[in-house]
Amino acid sequence: MPGFDSIIDQERPIRILTSLLVNGTIPHALLFTGIEGVGKKTAAVALAMACNCTGREAGADGAGAPPPGVVGPCGECAACRKIAAGAHPDILRVSPAGAMIKIDQIRELCQVLTMKPYEARVRVVIIADAHTLNPAAGNALLKMLEEPPARTALILTAPQTGDLLPTIVSRCQHIRFKPIARHHLAAILTRAYGVDPPEASLTAALAGGSLTRALAMRRSQWLQQRSWLMAQLAALPRQSTTALLALAEKLSQAREDLPDALDLIASWIRDLAVARHAPESLIHQDLREVLVELSQATRLEDLTSAMRALQDARQRIQANANPRLTLEALFVKMATHLDQTRNLLPGHPRLI
Template sequence: MTTAAGFRAIVGQHQPIRLLKSFIRNGTLPHALLFSGDDGVGKKMTATAFAMACNCLALKSTIRQRPHLDAVDACGNCAPCRKIAGNQHPDIIRVAPHASVIRIAQIRALLQTLTLKPNEADRRVVILSEAQAMNPEAGNALLKVLEEPPDRTLLVLTARQRSDLLPTVVSRCRHIRFSPLCAADLKQLLETTGGVEAQTASTVAALCGGSYTRAQKQVDSRWLSRRDWIINALCGLMTNSGVPEIRAWLTWSEMLAGKKDLIEESLEIITMGLRDMLVVGSDPRRVLNQDRLEALAATAGQFSQTQLIGRIDAVELALTALRANTNARLTLDAMVLRMAGTCF
């Protein structure tokens, strides 16, 4: 997220960083850690910073003096730090999904590697990213190393939420929860690291749900244009009085289905707009689409909370069905008919 090295490069995760620094300073490192949280909040970056701090030569020379937590960080300049930052250290092992899955063959290969002693590191660190992508066989195979951790080896698993993992895996890890980033931090990151114009950065920071990865995607003018089109269409369709314009709703369904690779993203934008309509009357500051506040408020004023929640439920049903590989056009047609009011 920044060009700095080590923990000081991590934005907005003060509690997780403080806990990791305490482990290092006090010599109480758990053999396995689970970092959970949304994509794009700094989990993998923190895992790398942790590996650096565990092997930094400069920090090693001062850690016995029990420095203040602020001073517990990798120097970024010694040979281990440079190798880890450059993804060139032989004892920092990274495992990630192949084609969206972590298979048992990958875990078996990892276990074979861990039978050998570390090449040069004080602490060998295994970073297993997106651990929720492990199939059951892979998860069960990983239990072996979690139950009998090799000497001088630490495991860091990252996942969206711990409920996505086998309970037996979770129970053998020290769990650290990463929070969504606040809008102010995201705005600063977008401006300083991405060169994003201030107004665009402010808009995207409010929309991305605390994820820098999502913010980078949304800062694309094409995403913003699609968001504008969807919010405008949603407000326009919902504010038609009298008999619902079924043909107009079905035309919108056809247009949404025409961009197959963007359907889920489009439905997430619709949900976001409906959620804003729910909160705009009670607390306008909580509206994510602040630049569409007036239109959202005008639309929300025509519906009860029950009606708005019903439309959100319609979108959630469609998302669930699409993820089960149902026919996209039929699913979207059913969704818009519910949203038009024919099923309420």
């Protein structure tokens, strides 16, 4: 049952929400920011449940009162169950239709909010991915925030405040969710999802603090793909141009996986930079020997250039440049940067 206890490693947000509940000061509008998969939506649903839970109310004689400090939802009363199942008439969810939240969705919402809630003590509207509000929808939402409907709390979620109209941000109480710490994420993967500890640790390191992302990696057999891509990267400076072009073509064909592949390449370059001096903090611990060896022949400024080329490629792809051509240019550059360093070392054999 999704309650506050199912949210990992977010003590501060939970403490703030708990104190709002204890004091009965739930604001008209809240903004939860943080990367995807850190518990924002779960916290929004848990808050909706806690605001409407009937299972923890004191009876006339005080019997059944929650223990001091417990304000989370019971998870068992009718209201909690309906909300958890997404079947409560007063808990409304708005999310992007396609790439954006459109004006019609907000207009429809405004219409519903002119009426009284059916049964909720506090009606809760969860606007997920509020950064995708198109300008017209954002302005319509702003009007609503200026005259908030009674007994209603709006919860917006977004990666960061900079993605929203400042006028919207200023009308919301802002609560920041941080990325989940690597060891917490690894522990939850092992405890709740039965992942072997070494694999859990690697997945957690690569997931960048997002549980959603870690689980997506598990589903897509991503670790197997990682092994393949890591081998390709290790061999990059020795590859022929034809092989580099073939690698670019192969990666560009799996368009949906491309952001993950680029992140993986970034983690590889990052690991090469730390391997020599701090091998204990490598992301790819299982490739420690290879990375330490390669890092001996690598200059930091060349890694910086490779990282810059990668960031440049990422931006181009986000701006809809041709992925295959962009990757081709990237791999040729990376191979050159990493290969130059090899040439600087006397006695290091040229392999091509």
